[in-house]
Amino acid sequence: MSESQWILIVDDDEDIRDVISMLLARSGYDTEVAEDGIVALHKIRARGRPALVLLDLRMPNMSGSEFIDAIRKDALLRTVPIVVLSGDAVAIQSVEGLGVHGYIGKPFDYPDLLQLVHRFVGSRVNGNTPRP
Amino acid sequence: MEGRADAAVGRTQSLLVLITADGQVERAEGAALRDFGLRKGDVDGRSFAAAWGKWPLLCGAVANALHGKLCHEFISVAGQPFRIECAPRTTAEGERGGALLFARAADRSESRLSEKGLERLVRNIPCAVWTTDRSLRITDAMGGPRHLGPVERQRVIGSTVQDFIASSDPADPMLRAYAEVLEGSSRTLLYRLDGAVYQVRLEPMRDDDGTIVGCAGASLDISALVASEQERMRSETRLEAAQEVAHVGTWEWDVATNQVRWSNELHHIYGIDKGQFDGTYEAFIDRVLPDDREYARSVIFDAYRKAQPFHYDHRIMRPDGSIRMLHTAGDVLVDAHGKVLRMAGACFDMTELWNTTRALEQSVSLLGATLESTADGILVTDRAGKVIAYNERLLELWGLTRENMKGRSFQALVDLTHPLLENGEACLRSVRDMEARPEAQSFDSLRFRDGRFFERYSRPQRIDDEIVGRVWSYRDVTERERLLRGAMFLADASRLLASLDIEPALEAMARVALSYFGDAIAIDLIADGNLRRLLVLSCDRARTISTELPPAARAGQPAIYSVGTTSHMTIPLRSCGELVGALTFAARNEQCFGDTDLATATALGRRVELALENARLYVNTREALAARDEFLSVAAHEIRGPLTSLRLAVEGLTHDPSAATSPRMLGIVDREGRRIAELADELLDVARIRGGHLRFVFAPVDLVEVTHGVLARLTPELSRSGSSMSIHAPPKVIGTWDRSRVDQVASNLISNAIKFGLGRPIEIDIAVEGAAATLSVRDHGIGIAPDAQRRIFAPFERAVSARHYGGLGLGLYIVQTIVAGLGGAVEVKSEPGAGSTFVVRLPIARAS
Numbered sequence: 001m002s003e004s005q006w007i008l009i010v011d012d013d014e015d016i017r018d019v020i021s022m023l024l025a026r027s028g029y030d031t032e033v034a035e036d037g038i039v040a041l042h043k044i045r046a047r048g049r050p051a052l053v054l055l056d057l058r059m060p061n062m063s064g065s066e067f068i069d070a071i072r073k074d075a076l077l078r079t080v081p082i083v084v085l086s087g088d089a090v091a092i093q094s095v096e097g098l099g100v101h102g103y104i105g106k107p108f109d110y111p112d113l114l115q116l117v118h119r120f121v122g123s124r125v126n127g128n129t130p131r132p
Numbered sequence: 133m134e135g136r137a138d139a140a141v142g143r144t145q146s147l148l149v150l151i152t153a154d155g156q157v158e159r160a161e162g163a164a165l166r167d168f169g170l171r172k173g174d175v176d177g178r179s180f181a182a183a184w185g186k187w188p189l190l191c192g193a194v195a196n197a198l199h200g201k202l203c204h205e206f207i208s209v210a211g212q213p214f215r216i217e218c219a220p221r222t223t224a225e226g227e228r229g230g231a232l233l234f235a236r237a238a239d240r241s242e243s244r245l246s247e248k249g250l251e252r253l254v255r256n257i258p259c260a261v262w263t264t265d266r267s268l269r270i271t272d273a274m275g276g277p278r279h280l281g282p283v284e285r286q287r288v289i290g291s292t293v294q295d296f297i298a299s300s301d302p303a304d305p306m307l308r309a310y311a312e313v314l315e316g317s318s319r320t321l322l323y324r325l326d327g328a329v330y331q332v333r334l335e336p337m338r339d340d341d342g343t344i345v346g347c348a349g350a351s352l353d354i355s356a357l358v359a360s361e362q363e364r365m366r367s368e369t370r371l372e373a374a375q376e377v378a379h380v381g382t383w384e385w386d387v388a389t390n391q392v393r394w395s396n397e398l399h400h401i402y403g404i405d406k407g408q409f410d411g412t413y414e415a416f417i418d419r420v421l422p423d424d425r426e427y428a429r430s431v432i433f434d435a436y437r438k439a440q441p442f443h444y445d446h447r448i449m450r451p452d453g454s455i456r457m458l459h460t461a462g463d464v465l466v467d468a469h470g471k472v473l474r475m476a477g478a479c480f481d482m483t484e485l486w487n488t489t490r491a492l493e494q495s496v497s498l499l500g501a502t503l504e505s506t507a508d509g510i511l512v513t514d515r516a517g518k519v520i521a522y523n524e525r526l527l528e529l530w531g532l533t534r535e536n537m538k539g540r541s542f543q544a545l546v547d548l549t550h551p552l553l554e555n556g557e558a559c560l561r562s563v564r565d566m567e568a569r570p571e572a573q574s575f576d577s578l579r580f581r582d583g584r585f586f587e588r589y590s591r592p593q594r595i596d597d598e599i600v601g602r603v604w605s606y607r608d609v610t611e612r613e614r615l616l617r618g619a620m621f622l623a624d625a626s627r628l629l630a631s632l633d634i635e636p637a638l639e640a641m642a643r644v645a646l647s648y649f650g651d652a653i654a655i656d657l658i659a660d661g662n663l664r665r666l667l668v669l670s671c672d673r674a675r676t677i678s679t680e681l682p683p684a685a686r687a688g689q690p691a692i693y694s695v696g697t698t699s700h701m702t703i704p705l706r707s708c709g710e711l712v713g714a715l716t717f718a719a720r721n722e723q724c725f726g727d728t729d730l731a732t733a734t735a736l737g738r739r740v741e742l743a744l745e746n747a748r749l750y751v752n753t754r755e756a757l758a759a760r761d762e763f764l765s766v767a768a769h770e771i772r773g774p775l776t777s778l779r780l781a782v783e784g785l786t787h788d789p790s791a792a793t794s795p796r797m798l799g800i801v802d803r804e805g806r807r808i809a810e811l812a813d814e815l816l817d818v819a820r821i822r823g824g825h826l827r828f829v830f831a832p833v834d835l836v837e838v839t840h841g842v843l844a845r846l847t848p849e850l851s852r853s854g855s856s857m858s859i860h861a862p863p864k865v866i867g868t869w870d871r872s873r874v875d876q877v878a879s880n881l882i883s884n885a886i887k888f889g890l891g892r893p894i895e896i897d898i899a900v901e902g903a904a905a906t907l908s909v910r911d912h913g914i915g916i917a918p919d920a921q922r923r924i925f926a927p928f929e930r931a932v933s934a935r936h937y938g939g940l941g942l943g944l945y946i947v948q949t950i951v952a953g954l955g956g957a958v959e960v961k962s963e964p965g966a967g968s969t970f971v972v973r974l975p976i977a978r979a980s
Contacts, residue, residue, distance in 0.1 A: 019780040022797070023784050058766075086769070087775075088765050088772075107776040107778075109779065110784070
């Protein structure tokens, strides 16, 4: 995995962040977590461009859509794939026009998430679909 | 005789006077003129009576001659006897024409009647005298053949009465009368003989010893008298019949003797038989109806006093009680000295006429009263268009005077009044059409320039089948039209105001109201105490409407007032007793708003108020629906969050239970399970609160202990947030509350402080203030904006965007509901960026 092949998980729900991070780590992915948009931007600034951002929309301080806005205004980060994780279908519709690369509705199963991760980051364990 | 007299006059001491039919002396001559103290020529042309007035016998003879009677008289003039012969003059055609008088001085012996003279006398008067012996043999007779019958005197003498009357029947009235006379009685009888009627007087004739030796008789031919009496009676009968037919009776009152005579018909009119009337003035007055007696007396007395003709109407009462109306005309007859002799006249029973007249008067009076009491203006014209009748209401409606109406034709009135109309031309056409078609009826609406409305009905006036004119009836329907237009306008306005898009609806309504009410309309709305002009519409660009509301409108009362010369009207708009706006109208130049306008505008105001209220409710409902939708979205998110964690953790545990991360995964499963249970509880609480089913279990609870328990439970969150927590509390604060609910309140407030505290210190104070315990939770986080402070206790409300903060937005709503249920109160003090302080006060004793 190159230096830049890391996945950023942004969600104000600590348990979700943790469980996704743990499962992706078991599948061989490098992950970082952030509880809101501001923290997420800090992490990017610290580690550089992530391979994928898994993004919740409803968060304090900086919401998901505000984070997308901020990323899309940055020439270097503009093309970073973003997959929205949300339980709110209305909120997902509201960011459809903002150029997100995919979304997955909460609650979801891990294989569905992993499939999306594969699409943007690729397989990590013997070319097979990693299992949690 | 005139020729013979003329000859005698020339020779002897005599006098000849020719008298005209009217009693004038035509010619008088003769030496004897001197004996009468007159001279020839003095008397010609004078009245005979005036010239010879000193000799009444002479005048009487002339008067008789003028009436066709021949007269012989002896008179003495200055001791000289004169024989007078006076005879009627006849013209060549045999008609009477004046009289002739011849007087001649006579010997004194000449003045005694000779037998010859007696005979001549008897011949010349229509009578006969005779004597009979006891055997009724006529012993002497004298009289003209006409009177004695066809038998000559000499042949009569010696014949018997039976021969003369050609009857020997002892029952014959004449022979019975003779028989009685021979017994000593005198008898007078009427006897018919040979078609003539004689009045016969028979007397017994006695000798010197008194023995009845025969009879003396005298007869007078009264045929002419009887004929004339019969004619009079026939005439009277005819008069009576005529009186009966005409219901005219006659009367005569001899004033001196107070004797009143009535004709048959007058008896009939009074409903009584002949003989029932006492024949006095008083008896007459008694039959006059008491109400009319005084009047009758006064009329009669007045006529008596002035001695002049009179007439009057009075009522009488018949014995059967029926009332008759009589018209009496009378005259007063006076003597030469002006003394009233009698009054006479005729009486006409005009009861039927009177009744008919009364009925007609009643009818006319009824018609007049109807005409004047109707609310319609009525005008009647004849076929030529001349005004025949009208009522006061017509004048009132058209603003006309009686002077205006004098001599004006209908066309002139139409010309005078129709310029007042907006649709004058159409109305004129209709009038012309009616003139061209007398049998037609019409109905027109007249619209006045000043806003009034009349209805005009027209139909022909007929007598039997003939059209004699036309009746025009005008009705002022302004009020009705206004009400109708008002109702239609209000219906339109209601339809337009039914839209929930209130401002366009108000504008559409204003356009309709502008055409209905007048020249300009303004709508003002009051929000947060500030008046905002929503719109102003005006037909005249120069027209403005002040935004200053009149005092009455500010006080909530509709008002009509003037601004300059323009009539204005303002209708306040209220909602829940608060003034929320106003509708203001300005009238057209010549018009003034009235009560009807005010009532219509007020009704419009009520509809606008309703529309504003509906719009407000609609906005509120829409907002409430949006809040609910948002809540559902949030609730879904809030539930999906823990569900996601739970499922992923379970998946992780399922596939690799021995992994190093498994204990953390199990912790996640535990926490998220509880989170879901809490969310479910929160939703259930809301459902209970909404349904009014929130229940409390009261028991002694230590607020300090509960708060510490909550803090212990929230320690992981607190540590993740980075905030520090300090608590100031006495050892115990015990009150009668519901433990789990107090826990819920503390938990919500402290969770919020951690959530929005930005990692800054959080202070908790528990204290007792009087009978209440207070729990104060203070953070120094993001704070709450003032407008949000009002609504954070409402369900589904949150002070912050749901995009940033999770939670159902029900926490503070539940807190407030629980605190209220425990008899306490919760308040917030906050400043954005400086943090918030929530203070809960709970009564220590159990709430009632």
